[in-house]
Amino acid sequence: MWRTGIPAATAGSFFAPSAKSCFIAGASGYRISEDASADFTVRIDNTAAQPNLRMQLVNDSAAADFVLIDDGDAVNVCTGATAIQSIRLDPAAANADLTVTLSRAPAAYKIYVRSASFSQQDAAALFAVIWQTTRKTADSGREFAARN
Secondary structure (H helix, E strand, O other): OOOOOOOHHHEEEEOOOOOOOEEEEOOEEEEEOOOOOOOEEEEEOOOOOOOOEEEEEOOOHHHOOEEEEEOOOOOOOOOOOOEEEEEEEOOOOOOOOEEEEEEOOOOOEEEEEEEOOOOHHHHHHHHHHHHHHHHHHHHHHHHHHHHO
8 A cells, every 4th residue: 555645456567578668657657767868867875854745665565555576467558548757776876866775674664575576776766756746746736626
């Protein structure tokens, strides 16, 4: 279950051997990229004093807020996504869109990763961007409702 309001059941991982891995959440697709012009840059820095998000790696999927499991056998590459956002991990980014910590230490959000396609850092970056995007969408909806 996600604390961001997106049911975990709507998230899935789809990829083909010749394509970059793609993660689908709702109607959006997210792809890890090495391109400097990616839509989002995420810095994973366990020494950051004030990260945007703190995440704990857990060994129990039932205890996790975000679960990413794939066995590397899916063949769909972001089919059906209305938008595909690219995410670049850069541990040295001075102006990252998001800075997160990722460790086994207790944290507000817990993630579980068992993936042939995504590293634990990839999963943390995916969750961080989805978390931020969901928060912005929710804030926009509240602002609209307040005006109308």
